[in-house]
Amino acid sequence: MNRKSFKSHFKFNKQERSGIFFLLLLIVIFQAVYFVVKSYPLSEKANSLTVDEEYQTKIDELRSRNQKRDSISVFPFNPNFITDYKGYILGMSTEEIDRLHVFRAKDQFVNSAKEFQKVTLISDSLLESLRPYFKFPEWTQKGSKETLGGAGSRSSMGSETVSVDNAIKPGKVKDLNSATAEELRSVNGIGEKLSQRIVKFRDHLGGFLVEEQLSHVYGLEPEVVARVLKDYRVLESPAISKININQASSRDLSKLVYIKYDLAARIVAFREANGGIASFDELIEIEDFPSEKLDIIKLYLQL
16 A cells, blocks of 8 residues: 555545544443443432422321221220111121110110120130220219109109109199299299209200200209199290201201200211211210200200
């Protein structure tokens, strides 16, 4: 190869020089990309993709709400009034529920967790899981409940018992709903404060529906109630507008003397959690509900 031909291999025109320049430029760019990727591993890039904490908190909160909504909330309840559906939810078998219903059909009640197990024959493990939610009326813890009978019988009024003498003098019985504070003070044991308290309580109720409500007046002793009922009875019941328990708000329910706002809120929460209230007996399952006054309270409610 002569010298002239050797030089021809390194002799480039303008177009060839431009091509070589761009080729070198691409090589440099690829090398730079290679070193950048090598300097920042993929793991670090993955870690750099962080979730916004505020949005994650909202997502967790929504997930928690959905879990609570799908779960079944168990409120304190009187086991004497367990329905088929309620028993199924609590984990009772059909046979165990039927035993309770047969027992209740005889107008009998269980008054303790042990009695409940004796009647239904549920397992010890199921009893232990249900026991914390059992809520029996107060009188079951204090003694046997006595019912209103004939002359000289005793009537259960709240946690106290009242001896009622039904030997009413003919022609002298007055209407308890129209009695004035001055007239009530004529009864032995009732002074100015108690008489005013009775009238005030009656006004809040809109009038006594049944005579048993007289015993709900704060500070009125059972024996004094009995004396009042010798001369005063509910001769004319007042007209009341019943509250729809499945539609009323907490504020509406709390207008009833026997239901405070906190209890009203629990009733609404129970109603929403269970898709409505089908029976007044379900109210006993709600925490702090005055089960001993259920028969009176339901006079003011409707389903």
